[in-house]
Amino acid sequence: MSLPLYTKEQLQTLSQQIKCWARELGFQQVGITQPVINERDKAAFRQWLAAGFHGDLDYMARNSDLRFHPEQLHEGVTRVISVRMDYLPADTKAIKVLANKEKAYISRYALGRDYHKLIRKRLTQLGKKIEQYGGEHGFRAFVDSAPVMERPLAQQAGLGWMGKHTLIINPKAGSFFFLGELFTNIPLPIDTPFAKTHCGSCSACLDKCPTQAIVAPYKVDARRCISYLTIENSGPIPEALRPLMGNRVFGCDDCQLVCPWNKFSKPTGEDDFQPRHKLDATDLAVLFLWTEEEFLTNTAGSAIRRAGFECWLRNLAVGLGNAPSTEAVLSALNARVDYPSDMVREHVQWALRQHQQSDKVQVISHATAP
Template sequence: MIDATANPDQLAERIRELGQELGFQQVGISAAHIGEHEERLNDWLDAGYQGEMQWMESHGSKRTRPAELVPGTCRVISVRMDYLPADTAMAKRLKQSEHAYISRYALGRDYHKLMRRRLQQLAERIQSLIGPFGYRAFVDSAPVMERALATRAGLGWIGKNTMLINPRAGSYFFLGELFTDLPLPVDAPQEKEHCGSCTACLETCPTGAFVDAHVLDARRCISYLTIELKGAIPPELRPLMGNRVFGCDDCQMVCPWNKFAKPTGETDFSPRHQLDQATLTSLFLWDEDTFLRNTEGSPIRRIGHERWLRNLAVGLGNATTSIPVIEALRARAEHSSEMVREHVQWALQRHGEAP
């Protein structure tokens, strides 16, 4: 047993070792506050950049003050888990208009359950060392400013594309947290950014979603449009989306720091159902049962079949005109969903076809 009070440094080091044994590539510890990130969030919300994501506004200061969300919290243990699949050739898909581009994080199984389970195991192993202690695990599942906390824990800095960037791993990773009442020593923060004069991420965004460095207007972001937006995609943005049907990685692909990103060893993050090779027409033919079956345990399932078809219709509207593309769109022209029909009609018109 370790005396958490008498040997906090020893305990912190052992926690890092346990985290790596459980498959986390990095573990950092921070105090339970996010500093100037609270003001930045409030300014961003005041500008309305969150769009329909009302959950970003809810819970008041609980989002920015961990001890209000979980009383008694004095430290946050932040963990990093890399997810980059090996050999997906996804960058090539953006130039193949007949193929569907799906964000790399969504090609495999949903990360939430896997990471939550590992965090629970981490907490249980800590308990085996010191006895019962107060904690609560989070994986993108509550009002937690995970990137801000991760910077305070030394896991990286928030880049101009608003992603957390690690100097040895780039940005293709998930984050999770353990809020705890253990008075552990904290790591040195890495809040100073190392992006320099590079603006590649800002310039490459297909829809011009970056208002400025570190400021993303989610209402124009393809990830928001394909995942968070519940209604129709604004017509003026559709041609800019290309074949991106679930998420977008453009601002990460061009980031020089991602040359250090390493393929993950987690088999759960490997592509499923050949989603890294699928054509738009093949995915558009999935009926709802097929969609539910093929997206079981996948982050894609959260958008539902209707929005899945909406996104694919936009992709098909941007694809090179061909008989398979036209036939696929016509097959959905009388779909029961008004939203799907409207996007199919737009796509057909893009190909010079009467709806």
């Protein structure tokens, strides 16, 4: 493909135009950078792998060559247009739900429809708009779908800095947003990287992580992270970590909820990200009793469905093991003691054992006292 020849002024105008179109398409911010990963980010990723912090995410190790060479993902790419889209629904009562041990806490990004489709579609629309304006340019949209090091690229594109919890933080918008990338072959002017970090002496995310998964600033051990344990991990959850998970049954937001920069986060205006089926505040016991059919129906088009029913039950069993010993909790667990999956049965048995502890029994006697 031969690209049109652009003057410097035309590229400047096009860059400004792209930012306007992106905002019209619902992105809150856009930055442009080169498809190059700097040596510091490569070294940090290698150290993370060498420490085994990726757990069973073998593809992380397999794809590191591609991660370090974004130019291999799309022929002729010269620029990465990095975008962010806020996802936090208004008034999701996150803290209140976390504190209510009978409720299921689902990561706020997963309450609505799966973001991948929506963001990829919008990025493709952006690519087409650029094409209508300046001719064929060769583009490809990415949303978590390939080995793209989206956080270093977002930082280089000026979207924010990487916080000690390893997520990108924007000083005016916090961190509750999705990232996406549009690779293009047009040599657009690049934006200034976000050079400073503003975590300072804060360590709230490290201190408050329920499982101490942030083992050092900028280092998350996925094997301890509740997001990994409840979503990516397809095997049993390590027993020592189960009591620490509380009622977090799909993902975890604690490191973001305690981050002082999130007082600047803004609610999303996207209908697709609004909670569906009351998933923002439903009882663990109710969700645990969903049939597989109900699970498939109620999570159609949602990121939750990708975890599968068995892992959903596994996670909920842990949440129920950490819940107060109410009748609803115990009868939900008892209803699944013979569930035809070794993993689910083992988690249910663990959960029932938690309720045999004396302190929980006292909870029953208080709850049932006249």
